[in-house]
Amino acid sequence: MSERSGPLAGQVALVTGAGRMRGIGRAIALRLAQDGAAVVVSGRPREPSSLPAHEREQGWLGAASVAQEIEAAGGRALAYDVDVTDGADVDAMVKAALAAFGRIPILINNAALPSEAGAAPILDMDEAEWVRTVEVNLNGLYRVTRSVGRAMRDGGEGGSIINISSMAGRVGLPDYGAYCATKFAMIGMTQQLALELAGAKIRVNCVCPGSTDTDMMDGTFGRTAARFGLDAEAPRRGAISRIPMGRQGQVHEQAAAVAFLASPDASYITGQTLNVDGGLRMD
Secondary structure (H helix, E strand, O other): OOOOOOOOOOOEEEEOOOOOOOOHHHHHHHHHHHOOOEEEEEEOOOOHHHOOHHHHHOOOOOHHHHHHHHHHOOOOEEEEEOOOOOHHHHHHHHHHHHHHHOOOOEEEEOOOOOOOOOOOOHHHOOHHHHHHHHHHHHHHHHHHHHHHHHHHHHHOOOEEEEEEOOHHHOOOOOOOHHHHHHHHHHHHHHHHHHHHHHHHOEEEEEEEEOOEOOHHHHHHHHHHHHHHOOOOOHHHHHHHHOOOOOOOEOHHHHHHHHHHHHOHHHOOOOOOEEEEOOOOOOO
């Protein structure tokens, strides 16, 4: 296949947490491929019975379906069902991706659990859920970054790491449990890595999506509505009422910010956290 054109032509990107049909990870993978990159698409394996109705109706295959979309559009992609809590699983994926593409100069850390956000205050949160959230959202971030980052560093060509945090990593939110804690930690890790890896020409940045139209956000709204006996759409209306632009974000808008930070246009940007939230926070 001939090389695709675009600002990321000749690049290779690995995107974690990209297996959901209505997710930011899928949108990122598709956008990076559109911009010319070959994409390694990874997602947590899920039981078919756990898929939402719209995925079941489409015969959704998680990361494999996203890779098929990329290839159907003329791009190159590999799909892996990977549990980021398993270091051996992560290392095997990275080894296979390097064997296929030779290098991974772009890493997007998007894999995350919602931590039952909206369901209960932190003191009433189930301890197992706390531990599981930290294991995926923070320890998983560490494992993937360690494996890919070493390959970037040792390759000597530099690279770009982009961590997907959240507005819940910018300000404390009631009932968001371990989600807030881990998303705050992600911003701190971004800054630390940016300092440690600048000498290796590896840029590290962070994107904080605001309320975005995804299955994950729908779940949070649903849990909040159930807890307080509200109608199903009340939490969404409340969230939108606080956004200056008066609407939720769309996944392609989050993907556009990521694509910019991955591109040569962001060559002098590192250690930064970008809010993509319709003006909710301006700091």
